[in-house]
Amino acid sequence: MNLKHLSDKMGLDENEYIDLLYLFIDTATADLVNLKTAVSNEYMNKAAGIAHSLKGAALNMGLTDFFETAATIEAEIHRGPRADVGQLIHRLTELLADLTRMV
Amino acid sequence: MLKILVVDNHPLILKFMSGLLRKKGHEVLTASDGISAIDMLKTHHPDVFFIDLIMPHIGGEQLCRIIRSLPDFNSAFLVVISAIAAEEKQRIDGCLADAVIAKGPFDKMSAHVLRVIDDFESGRVDHLKGKILGLDEIYEREITKELLAAKKHYEVTLNHISEGFLELIEKNRIVYANHTAISILDTFEEEILSSNFMELFQPEDQKRVAECIEATGKLQKAVSLGEPADINKKTVEFKFIPLKDEDQHSIVAILTDVTHQKHLEAQLQRAQKMEAIGTLAGGVAHDLNNILSGIVSYPELLLMQIPEDSDLRAPLQTMWDSGRKAVTIVQDLLTLARRGVETMEAVNLNTIIDQYMRSPEYQKLQSYHPMVEIRTELCEDLMNIMGSPVHLSKTVMNLLSNAVEAVDNKGEVYIKTDNCYVDRPINGYETVAEGEYILMKIADTGSGISAADLEHIFEPFYTKKKMGRSGTGLGMAVVWGAVKDHKGYIDIQSSIGEGTTVVLYFPATRRRFDEKNVLPVEDYMGNGETILVVDDVKEQREITCSMLSTLGYIVETVPSGEAAVEFLSRIALDLIVLDMIMDPGMDGLDTYQKIVEGNPRQKAIIVSGFSETDRIFEAQRLGAGAYLRKPFTLDKLGQAIKKELKGPKP
Ligand SMILES: Nc1ncnc2c1ncn2[C@@H]1O[C@H](COP(=O)(O)OP(=O)(O)OP(=O)(O)O)[C@@H](O)[C@H]1O
Ligand SMILES: [Mg+2]
Numbered sequence: 001m002n003l004k005h006l007s008d009k010m011g012l013d014e015n016e017y018i019d020l021l022y023l024f025i026d027t028a029t030a031d032l033v034n035l036k037t038a039v040s041n042e043y044m045n046k047a048a049g050i051a052h053s054l055k056g057a058a059l060n061m062g063l064t065d066f067f068e069t070a071a072t073i074e075a076e077i078h079r080g081p082r083a084d085v086g087q088l089i090h091r092l093t094e095l096l097a098d099l100t101r102m103v
Numbered sequence: 104m105l106k107i108l109v110v111d112n113h114p115l116i117l118k119f120m121s122g123l124l125r126k127k128g129h130e131v132l133t134a135s136d137g138i139s140a141i142d143m144l145k146t147h148h149p150d151v152f153f154i155d156l157i158m159p160h161i162g163g164e165q166l167c168r169i170i171r172s173l174p175d176f177n178s179a180f181l182v183v184i185s186a187i188a189a190e191e192k193q194r195i196d197g198c199l200a201d202a203v204i205a206k207g208p209f210d211k212m213s214a215h216v217l218r219v220i221d222d223f224e225s226g227r228v229d230h231l232k233g234k235i236l237g238l239d240e241i242y243e244r245e246i247t248k249e250l251l252a253a254k255k256h257y258e259v260t261l262n263h264i265s266e267g268f269l270e271l272i273e274k275n276r277i278v279y280a281n282h283t284a285i286s287i288l289d290t291f292e293e294e295i296l297s298s299n300f301m302e303l304f305q306p307e308d309q310k311r312v313a314e315c316i317e318a319t320g321k322l323q324k325a326v327s328l329g330e331p332a333d334i335n336k337k338t339v340e341f342k343f344i345p346l347k348d349e350d351q352h353s354i355v356a357i358l359t360d361v362t363h364q365k366h367l368e369a370q371l372q373r374a375q376k377m378e379a380i381g382t383l384a385g386g387v388a389h390d391l392n393n394i395l396s397g398i399v400s401y402p403e404l405l406l407m408q409i410p411e412d413s414d415l416r417a418p419l420q421t422m423w424d425s426g427r428k429a430v431t432i433v434q435d436l437l438t439l440a441r442r443g444v445e446t447m448e449a450v451n452l453n454t455i456i457d458q459y460m461r462s463p464e465y466q467k468l469q470s471y472h473p474m475v476e477i478r479t480e481l482c483e484d485l486m487n488i489m490g491s492p493v494h495l496s497k498t499v500m501n502l503l504s505n506a507v508e509a510v511d512n513k514g515e516v517y518i519k520t521d522n523c524y525v526d527r528p529i530n531g532y533e534t535v536a537e538g539e540y541i542l543m544k545i546a547d548t549g550s551g552i553s554a555a556d557l558e559h560i561f562e563p564f565y566t567k568k569k570m571g572r573s574g575t576g577l578g579m580a581v582v583w584g585a586v587k588d589h590k591g592y593i594d595i596q597s598s599i600g601e602g603t604t605v606v607l608y609f610p611a612t613r614r615r616f617d618e619k620n621v622l623p624v625e626d627y628m629g630n631g632e633t634i635l636v637v638d639d640v641k642e643q644r645e646i647t648c649s650m651l652s653t654l655g656y657i658v659e660t661v662p663s664g665e666a667a668v669e670f671l672s673r674i675a676l677d678l679i680v681l682d683m684i685m686d687p688g689m690d691g692l693d694t695y696q697k698i699v700e701g702n703p704r705q706k707a708i709i710v711s712g713f714s715e716t717d718r719i720f721e722a723q724r725l726g727a728g729a730y731l732r733k734p735f736t737l738d739k740l741g742q743a744i745k746k747e748l749k750g751p752k753p
Contacts, residue, residue, distance in 0.1 A: 011210035016122060020209075023115050056186045057115050062208045 003102060010062050021103055024061050028054055028096055035073075036089060047085075048077045054092070066095045105220070106148065108132045110140045110166065111155035111184070116206075120153060123213055127220070137161030138276055141169060141297045148175065151223060153216070154200070156185030160270075160278035161296050167199045169293040180223050184212075201228055205237035212237065267339075267358030270346070275300040275316065278353070287360050289335050300356065308332040312341070319343040319354055337362045367533075373561070377583065380563045388436035392712045393640050395433060396734040399426035400646040403737060404653060430734060435497065435581050437713075447489040447589075449612055452520055452543055453481045455495045459503070468504055474513040477503075482521045486541050486611035494585040501578035502545045502605055508568070509549025509603060519544045525608060530594045539611040540591075546604040552597040582607075627741030629656040632677040632748055636660040637667040637694065638710075639685040643733070647680055647710075647740070654741050664694030671698055671705070678747060680740075681727070683711035683719055692718040699725055706750075708743050710735065 007017035031050050038047040055070035073088045107129050109120045114135070121131040132147055134140035136158055152170065156163035163183050170176045181199065186206035202222075204215045215236040222228050258281075261268055267284030269277050280288075280295050288295060288303065304312055312328060319326045328341035340359040346352070402423035409415055456479070459465055469477070488495075506516045521544075526537045552560060559565045561583040566576030586593050589609050597603040634656045638644045644660040651658045659676065661667045665688055667679065679698070683691035691709060698705050707727040709719055719730050728747035731739060 009210065010208060011213055019122075020115060020119055023118055027114055052186075053113060056206060057113060059186075059207060060115060060119065060209050060212070062210075 006062055018103055020061065021099065024057055024063075025096065025100055025103070028057065028066075028092075032089065032092060032096065035092075039085060039089070044077055048074055051077060063095075063099070066092065066099075069095065105129045105150045105224070106132070107151045107153065107220075108134065108140060108143065108147070108149040109153045110134045110137065110158070110163075111153075112136055112158045113155070116155065116184070119209055119212075120216070123216060124220070127217065129220075137163075137166040137169075138272070138278065138297050140166060144170070144173065144176065149179070151180045151182065151220065153182050153184055153204075156183050160272060165292060165296055169296055171199050172291070172293040180228070182216075182219055202231040203235045205235055207237050265359075267356075267360070269295075269300065269356040269358065271300050271316070271354045271356060273352075275313075284358055287334070287337060287339060287358050303334050304332055315341070316343055316354060319345050320352070323347065331361055331365070338365045369558075373558075376562060377580070380580075381584070384436040384563060388433045389712050391433050392430070392437070392733060393643060395426060395430055396646055397642045399423065399430055399734050400650065402426065404646075404649055407653060407737075431493075431497075432577075434493065435577050447491060449487045450490050450492050450495060451485060451487050452495065452499075452541060452609070453485050455492060456481065456499055456518060456520070456543075459496055459499050464500065465503075468507055472507045472510065475507050475510045475516055476514070477507070477516045477518070480517070480519040482519075482541075484522070485520050486522050486539065486613070488541055488589065488609040489612045490589050490609065491585075494581075494588065498582045498585045498607070499543075501582050502607075505578055506545050506547035506549065506603065506605075509547050509551075511550060514548040514602075516548075517544070517546045519546075522611065523608070525592075529592045529608060530596070532592055535592055535608075536590070536610070540608040541611050542606055542608050544604060544606045546602060548602040551599040551601055552595075552603055553599055557595065557597060627654065627738060627745045629654045629741075629744065629748075631655065631657055633657045633659070634744070635667060635670065635676045635679045637664065637679055637685075637691075638682040639663060639688075640682075643682065650737055650740055651680070651744075653737065654744070656744070664689030664691070664697070667694055668697045668701075672701055675702065678706045678708065678744060680744075681707050681709050681722075683709055683716075683722075684713065690718065692722045695722045695725060695727055706747050708747050 003014055003018065003021075007014045010017060012020070031054050035047055035050045035054070038044075038050060051070050051074035055067055055074055058064075058067035058070055069088055069091050073085045073092070076085050076088065107124055109117055109124075109131060110133070111117055111120070112135050117133040117135065121133055124131045132143060132149060134143055137160060140152075140154075141161075154163045154166055158166075161169070163185065167181050167183065170179060170181065180201050182202045182204060183200040184204045184206055202219050204212065204219065206212065219231065219236070222231060262282040264281065265283060267287045268279070268281040269284050270279035272278050277295055277298055277300050280292060285292055285295060300316075301309055301313065311330075312332065315326050315328050323345045325342060325344045328343075331338045331340045333339070338361050340361050342357040342359075344355045344357065346355050402419045406416065406419055406423065409419070460479075469475075503516065503518070510516065519542075521542050523540050523542050524538070525535055525540045527535075529535050556567065560579045562576075563580040564576040565579070568576075583593065586607055586609075591607055591609040594606040594608070595603065629651070634651055636644055636647045636651070636658060638647065638660070639662055641662070644662065648658045648660050659670070661670050664685055667681075668689075671679075681691045681695060685691065685694075689697070691711070695705075695707060698707075703726070705726075707722075709722055709727050709730045710733055711719065711730065712733045723730070728750070729743040731743055735743075
């Protein structure tokens with residue numbers, strides 16, 4: 001995965017894409033913190049909402065892994081109250097760290 | 104170049120869209136929620152809107168409706184962008200959007216956004232209706248469906264609850280209203296959303312409401328507004344509940360419409376007050392009635408006995424007339440106690456009005472108010488009603504004198520009667536019995552009655568008139584009692600300075616008039632039959648006794664039920680005149696029961712100051728004859744006894 005490839009895929013020039021990516025990283029970082037808190041407080045509706053928003057943003061940006069992980073989290077939360085999404089959230093954190101390193 | 108407003112709660116979309124559209128030379132504004140978007144419209148006038156469907160507080164569909172309802176924007180071009188477009192077909196249909204674009208990877212979105220803009224600029228937008236651009240790029244949607252399903256579930260519940268719900272965010276702006284709230288406020292969703300909650304209230308209520316909301320936020324617990332507030336002509340109770348999520352604070356206002364309840368309470372209170380005063384008045388009246396019997400009855404007897412040319416005739420006549428007037432006042436009071444209603448007969452209200460308008464009382468009223476023109480429009484084939492002529496006449500008299508007295512100088516009073524069919528509630532009543540009614544309308548061009556006074560005018564002794572010529576304040580109370588006793592309804596409309604219209608409704612009857620039996624005295628004279636008068640009041644015994652003697656009966660009297668039973672065990676008599684209410688000791692019914700044990704064929708008539716009660720009916724069931732209300736006249740007494748004596752033995 002490289003930035004050139006991603007920006008081409010999204011039909012944007014590289015700088016534009018990087019600008020958007022910064023914003024994505026900022027919002028996703030905040031969202032992830034909120035997601036963890038929501039899950040540990042068992043605010044499941046709220047957690048689902050955050051996962052949904054993360055998923056949407058990743059889709060916009062063409063970040064397939066991120067998108068799929070967020071989608072799984074959302075699905076898990078909807079599956080039942082005892083959803084264990086700790087692992088998945090951890091995975092999202094890693095993916096986000098990768099992205100941060102990339103820019 | 105277009106002016107474009109993008110509304111989305113995700114900064115990424117805002118940034119992407121503004122980049123994309125600015126590159127194409129358009130002017131782009133962004134808003135991160137519905138409320139800020141609405142605020143922006145006060146100073147900006149975009150041509151095109153891109154609106155996210157799912158946003159906190161005010162969602163995309165509501166925002167579209169609000170924008171459409173603004174006069175300046177009813178033809179604005181609205182494009183909804185949504186990640187969940189597919190499942191929410193219905194929601195999108197309700198959106199009033201001109202185009203819908205599914206959220207997806209930016210490359211696809213760019214293409215759709217630019218295409219929609221192109222179409223708009225070239226005026227080819229019709230083909231966009233009903234389509235969702237970019238639908239195929241959306242992956243997984245099942246999950247979202249569930250998310251929305253959960254939301255829908257709450258929404259459906261909230262919309263079917265009898266309380267109104269409003270969600271308020273900072274600055275008291277309303278971001279959610281359920282159906283009940285919208286109907287309590289009698290408005291539209293697009294009007295109420297984003298508006299200021301405080302503006303719903305009258306200035307005098309605003310302070311306490313604001314304090315209450317503030318307390319809710321501070322204490323973080325539910326706080327109720329002490330007294331209900333008046334909103335949109337309704338009485339509404341409020342409770343505020345803090346809604347706290349990690350990053351969101353809002354307040355939910357729960358509205359309970361208590362208009363109906365308060366109205367019923369007030370009605371009940373009024374009715375209770377009337378009953379209480381009525382009972383008091385009735386008690387006094389009952390005693391007065393007995394005392395008056397002496398004053399009313401003796402002159403009549405004396406007039407029958409003294410020679411035609413006696414000097415005493417005129418004073419006696421005056422005594423008799425005044426006595427009877429006193430009796431009518433007492434009767435008013437008894438009417439209030441609603442015990443004094445006479446037996447109902449078929450009467451025609453036109454006749455009552457007619458008779459009243461030919462009475463000396465009416466002439467006096469007119470002479471005091473010569474500038475008041477009185478017009479009548481009496482329905483020619485007015486149906487009869489079952490009623491008490493005395494009470495109806497008093498009703499007419501009171502309404503008419505109030506109307507005439509309300510006209511200060513020059514003016515008009517209008518009386519109309521008509522047949523009518525009532526099949527819908529009459530103003531001020533919860534329910535009315537459907538059917539044929541006759542109505543009497545009395546309208547004046549007088550002073551009118553303030554809303555505050557209107558609450559009280561039916562209360563006994565409520566008057567705004569100077570004591571003197573008129574103004575005991577019993578008039579409307581009598582009207583109220585009479586209408587109630589006749590199973591009728593009152594509708595009163597009044598406006599200050601313009602006048603008052605009172606409409607009374609009485610259930611109509613198909614019965615014809617009862618023939619008035621005006622019999623010559625000879626027809627009800629007795630013929631030496633023996634009669635026992637049972638009454639605990641000495642004056643009553645004496646009056647009845649002398650009446651009966653005059654009528655040619657042989658009379659004995661006893662002061663109690665016990666004495667009567669004892670007397671009849673020794674001597675048999677043709678008939679007893681039995682007072683119903685005796686104190687202390689046995690009352691009329693107990694006495695009659697004891698008597699018929701000894702002599703089942705004992706004839707009797709019943710007299711009482713109160714109207715028929717269950718105990719009177721019971722006595723009649725046991726065989727007692729007619730019931731006469733005190734004070735009775737010679738002819739009534741004579742006729743009742745004659746009829747009873749002629750009739751078969753019980
Ligand atoms: N048609 C009317 N126009 C204006 N005010 C009225 C009218 N009818 C009644 N009222 C008001 O209602 C009050 C009560 O009326 P009500 O007939 O019970 O008593 P009253 O007329 O004052 O005294 P009363 O009838 O015993 O002589 C009146 O004093 C008057 O203020
Ligand atoms: Mg009056």
